[in-house]
Amino acid sequence: MPTTIKDIAKYLGISPGTVSRALQRSARVSKETIQKVEEAAKKLKYRPNITAQRLVSGRTHNIGVILSKDIREYTSVQLFNSIILNGILEVAEAHNYNLNFAIDSQGKKQGALFRILQNHDVDGVLIINVVSEDIIATLRTSGIPVVLIDNHFDNHSEFAVNNDDRYGAYIATKHLITLGYPSVGMMGITEEAFHRECLSGYMQALTEYGLRVEPYFIQKGTGSMESTYELTRKMIKNNHLPKAFFVVTDEMAIGVIRGLIDSGLSVPQDVAVVGMDDIPLLDYVDPPLTTVRIYIAEMGRTAVGMLLDLIRGQYHGKNQIAIQPKLVIRKTCGAK
Amino acid sequence: MPTTIKDIAKYLGISPGTVSRALQRSARVSKETIQKVEEAAKKLKYRPNITAQRLVSGRTHNIGVILSKDIREYTSVQLFNSIILNGILEVAEAHNYNLNFAIDSQGKKQGALFRILQNHDVDGVLIINVVSEDIIATLRTSGIPVVLIDNHFDNHSEFAVNNDDRYGAYIATKHLITLGYPSVGMMGITEEAFHRECLSGYMQALTEYGLRVEPYFIQKGTGSMESTYELTRKMIKNNHLPKAFFVVTDEMAIGVIRGLIDSGLSVPQDVAVVGMDDIPLLDYVDPPLTTVRIYIAEMGRTAVGMLLDLIRGQYHGKNQIAIQPKLVIRKTCGAK
DNA sequence: CTGAAAGCGCTTACAG
């Protein structure tokens, strides 16, 4: 049996209430009492029972973290998520908050997600990646503060932290254009909101430098390496290819490069490629991939800060925060 | 204010105790009462207050997960950990357990780790990777069940789940030997227990096939790519190199390969290499790395199962469980 | 089968 506040009270011959106040170093308790209590607490190895504290305070000191199913797969999406998690962990830990994880099992009305949402078990919720809309709706009715991370959500009334995809697409495309490639294509993705952002940045660069928009040069993969591999092969077969590609994820960019190489073309000599994410080992893939580095841990950190303020009812910033990415030049863009 | 058990009681004109029992579908409550209560609960949107349940049950339904500092760095260690986490999450979720994370901030006596350990906030603890010994000692005195994962801990009285490193080293070395390489070196690591395991498997293969042991061919890196890069360059400079290497991690294996290539040697023609881990993108590094695949998510799953049994006081298996890895053949071993 | 009561460990008005 762990020591309780009562044990300390009995030990010192004072009341439990006073012990509690002393432990909180309340100004309404004498210095001597505080000291006596602290000594006794140490001696008796007292540790507060958080559960009891939670019950009376109504605060759980838990943050729910909802991940999309994807994280279970062994892909770079997973790594991406795990880095966001690190950022979250860092800040949450500093503020004495615990994290409760749950997977969005798409509609399955049970499991940890359900528990977290409905059982008063969290003070706020962080949602990573795409999660079904009805979960967000459920959350909204529950009144629990929610912050979306990397969620490419259209509704601007949600609190969200994202990579500035538009800007990322813009700098990548611009980089390729200023390198002198006469035509730049974009390999986008079937995820609509995300695609739209990238497209907007891509178009801005094209317009700014007076390049013609060739609709065929804008394709959409599903997110997998295979999808862009096939798309690339198809374009090659049709003999209609830009001199450079901005691809919206590194994994898809590797698919493009493989498609090119397997058709006997070389990168960047025949076609240049720039990806986005900056997943690990890119220095060692062949050829090393130039990409747009997303500051994912920073996204996590920012989101927790926002959520904590929201929980305390003192967030006054913008609903949507976009973190600026940065170009990382390696070999596939052809820059010397 | 959320609905409580009292609200339901008042609404139905029965006592809170009966409501509680009905909600648990106790056999000692009439079928009609159970039905009435369930309907009322639904109608009033009742959700149990987990905190209160915890206070009375004494069970937190939380599992503490302690990670080493490493996870904050953007390396494959991190990915490795994140995959273990997936395995953990999967099983914990299925059993309605939450996860509480903490970073081992090496001796810093505060933060989430401290909270988790001392505040009755978890029913059991999972420790991933190397954690300082005194934390394990603290845990042991607390009486909370602990399972180590990927911890390469010497003390066989601890509960632990690990990769079978000895076996991994054995199959890798054996593979290289049967491919016909006359000498096989091992690039080990400064982490002692881990190194010893690998060495034992490596030696077993050498002995079994009657290969001579050349002490200079057994080196130790720190874990980083750079460390093995330098070691390899040094061996080349000394003009004393085996025809093949088993390297205990993929990241270090890539360091070896870079060292070889930067010295004008080719892989696997001049020197073959086999790594261990099977981190992502290995198909696309140059040349694609043959490796020993570790089933890391499985390690996580196994560990949670063990911990849950331990918590319930009904674990009767072995203290140490080793998960068997598998050889994944790509290009660097030179197998056709 | 059901109710009244005590209790889990803590906090916090309310008196004094």
Add this chain to the structure above:
DNA sequence: CTGAAAGCGCTTACAG
């Protein structure tokens, strides 16, 4: 500055 008491939301012997 301190004590006695009520209460957070639930569970569970104990009676009946």
